[in-house]
Amino acid sequence: MFSGLRTNSIFYVLDKSNEPKLQIGQVVSVSNPQPKFPTYQPGQFSPQPMESVVDVRVKLTDGEMDFKQLPSNGQIANSGTLVVSESREAMSAEVEAMLRQSRQILESVDYHRSVVTSCESMLAQLNPQIAEKKAQEQKISQLETKMSGIEGTLSNIQGMLAQALKPKA
Numbered sequence: 001m002f003s004g005l006r007t008n009s010i011f012y013v014l015d016k017s018n019e020p021k022l023q024i025g026q027v028v029s030v031s032n033p034q035p036k037f038p039t040y041q042p043g044q045f046s047p048q049p050m051e052s053v054v055d056v057r058v059k060l061t062d063g064e065m066d067f068k069q070l071p072s073n074g075q076i077a078n079s080g081t082l083v084v085s086e087s088r089e090a091m092s093a094e095v096e097a098m099l100r101q102s103r104q105i106l107e108s109v110d111y112h113r114s115v116v117t118s119c120e121s122m123l124a125q126l127n128p129q130i131a132e133k134k135a136q137e138q139k140i141s142q143l144e145t146k147m148s149g150i151e152g153t154l155s156n157i158q159g160m161l162a163q164a165l166k167p168k169a
Contacts, residue, residue, distance in 0.1 A: 003072035011058045012091040014083040025060040033072040
């Protein structure tokens with residue numbers, strides 16, 4: 001639990017942005033548990049126990065970082081692309097879940113490529129303008145390829161003419 005952290009406890013930070021990265025740091029300080037919703041007014045009936053949170057300051061390789069409002073009774077929490085935990089097992093489970101999800105996505109790439117091709121074909125059937133536009137794009141692409149070839153041939157001819165017309169000494 002985050003509330004059980006002490007100075008020098010191990011703390012795990014997983015950055016799930018473009019290139020996921022795990023950092024292992026040490027706790028510098030932990031605040032006392034505080035109510036999550038400090039707007040509670042005395043005298044109001046609260047049927048649920050109040051949730052409490054802690055703030056944790058952690059020393060990582062690239063400096064110190066503050067993590068605010070972590071659930072006191074939690075072992076793992078996330079905010080945006082960051083996942084933090086005081087438990088190696090909880091962090092391992094998070095990394096394994098991320099790996100499983102990415103593997104499933106990679107295994108489905110061929111299927112989704114097939115879906116894209118099929119859908120484009122079906123749209124061309126349903127809308128002749130799309131088919132016409134695609135045919136025009138293919139013709140333009142073929143013409144561009146032919147023009148590139150012609151430019152190369154003309155460049156070679158120009159070079160040969162320059163060599164042939166060059167006065168010999």
